[in-house]
Amino acid sequence: MTQNVQDDDGSGAKDGLSGDDQASQRRMIEDLFEGGLETQVDPFPETDKEFSKLLDQLRELGPEDLREKLVVSGWKLTPHGEDEMRCQECMYYLVHKRWCDLPELDLPAEPEWWCRLWRI
Numbered sequence: 001m002t003q004n005v006q007d008d009d010g011s012g013a014k015d016g017l018s019g020d021d022q023a024s025q026r027r028m029i030e031d032l033f034e035g036g037l038e039t040q041v042d043p044f045p046e047t048d049k050e051f052s053k054l055l056d057q058l059r060e061l062g063p064e065d066l067r068e069k070l071v072v073s074g075w076k077l078t079p080h081g082e083d084e085m086r087c088q089e090c091m092y093y094l095v096h097k098r099w100c101d102l103p104e105l106d107l108p109a110e111p112e113w114w115c116r117l118w119r120i
């Protein structure tokens with residue numbers, strides 16, 4: 001299984017965000033799910049048009065709109081589907097930074113997490 005190492009310097013820190021900020025964002029995501037957050041995992045965008053539409057929706061959100069970003073992207077803290085799709089194999093995942101580098105999301109992510117913007 002290949003790992004994505006694009007733009008990943010192995011430092012473990014996302015540009016512009018301190019380790020504390022990243023940890024706090026990660027905790028906020030986990031807390032939202034512990035609080036029962038439900039996200040829109042379906043429908044999975046099968047076409048470029050559907051994918052772009054989701055990106056458009058995400059672009060309308062402000063940087064502080066964490067909850068809505070998670071809802072629109074269909075974020076999950078577990079692998080998804082029969083194939084167990086997960087961030088680890090997604091083209092937007094920075095393995096060493098444990099970060100989703102899709103600009104419209106730009107959030108901390110664990111390898112076992114997933115969202116419906118998943119691409120390989």
Ligand code: SF4
Nearest residue numbers: 087090093100115118
């Ligand atoms: S786009 Fe989704 S699946 Fe891909 S790294 Fe980001 S959060 Fe994970």
